[in-house]
Amino acid sequence: DFSPSRAGEHARNFLGPWNGKLVCDDFAGYKASFQQGITEIGxxxxxxxxxxxxxxxxxxxxxxxxxxxxxxxxxxxxxxxxxxxxxxxxxxxxxxxxxxxxxxxxxxxxxxxxxxxxxxxxxxxxxxxxxxxxxxxxxxxxxxxxNNPVENQIRPWALGRSNWLFAGSLRSGKRAAAIMSLIQSARMNGHDPYAYLKDVLTRLPTHRASEIDQLLPHRWAPA
The missing domain is CATH 1.20.1440 (de novo design (two linked rop proteins))
Structure with a gap:
């Protein structure tokens, strides 16, 4: 997900109707979610x-x-x-x-x-x-x-922010977040990110929209 600030509303919008157990730090943006039924795990x-x-x-x-x-x-x-x-x-x-x-x-x-x-x-x-x-x-x-596993997954992007400086626009930020999520999800599922993205981008033009979920990292198989 991408948001232009660290305001608590962005965390609440991202979590949406989900109502489970959230392992997190003491970020104030989560507090309202805990009042709405999400269980805080420190x-x-x-x-x-x-x-x-x-x-x-x-x-x-x-x-x-x-x-x-x-x-x-x-x-x-x-x-x-x-x-x-x-x-x-x-x-x-x-x-x-x-x-x-x-x-x-x-x-x-x-x-x-x-x-x-x-x-x-x-x-x-x-x-x-x-x-x-x-x-x-x-x-x-x-x-x-x-939540160290999650922290380790997002660390490359957290460090990158200091070097990239700008996303260009809100739309570009959302696109970058989507690509970053795909790359890390591919790694978590044991795929080479380059091979995964190359295959998916090659197949997308002719792939059925109704079966697009088959190209997600946890379901993907090389052509």
């Missing part, structure tokens, strides 16, 4: 990043402790990677839930000790203010702990 990677940056900057021991605890949660996810949703839910309930409780208790205690307005206070506040959302993933084995 991205643990974004919470971790606050402590990672703090530790990288000044070797904060408190940040290191937080990273160690969050690392334990990710170790459980590595163990559960190839499990069914039901088995992943079980191991999260057994192992991750107690770790989350301990981490929450630790964060609350540290928040009372660190100076107001400090970098550590801000890192703790990011997690504490949305703790329910961050811990919610343990209650559904089908929900990931973070």
């Amino acid at each position: 991205c643990m990677a974004h919470a971790r990043r606050k402590f990672f940056d703090l530790h990288a900057t000044n070797k904060s021991q408190l940040a290191e402790q937080a990273l160690h605890s969050i690392g334990g949660l990710y170790e459980i996810e590595r163990q559960a990677r190839d499990m069914s949703d039901e088995d992943r839910w079980r191991i999260r309930q057994e192992k991750a839930a107690p770790l989350l409780d301990a981490l929450h208790t630790w964060m609350l205690a540290q928040r009372d000790l660190v100076p107001e307005g400090s970098a550590m206070a801000k890192a703790l506040d990011y997690s504490l203010k949305r703790w329910d959302a961050l811990a919610r993933y343990v209650d559904d084995g089908a929900v990931p702990i973070d």
Whole structure:
């Protein structure tokens, strides 16, 4: 999708009538959607990043402790990677839930000790203010702990914005977003993007409009 700004209305319009579980950061544009029935799942990677940056900057021991605890949660996810949703839910309930409780208790205690307005206070506040959302993933084995896979897919375009500067027009932006989505979707489905686009563009002029969905990346087969 393409929008000319980061206004919350664009996120709401993109999600439309969808009513599921959204793994995301603390972007304010999502807030209205949560009030309309979408369930917020906090991205643990974004919470971790606050402590990672703090530790990288000044070797904060408190940040290191937080990273160690969050690392334990990710170790459980590595163990559960190839499990069914039901088995992943079980191991999260057994192992991750107690770790989350301990981490929450630790964060609350540290928040009372660190100076107001400090970098550590801000890192703790990011997690504490949305703790329910961050811990919610343990209650559904089908929900990931973070949205890193999506972040990795859009990173090339996020970096590209600094180099491209302009889309040219709203129409050009929408077209670029469509092409970018096709390219990344092709990659996710194991296709070479160049081969996919070359084949699809060759077949489009004679392909039946009623069967156009057969050219989507998840259904496409080389001619």
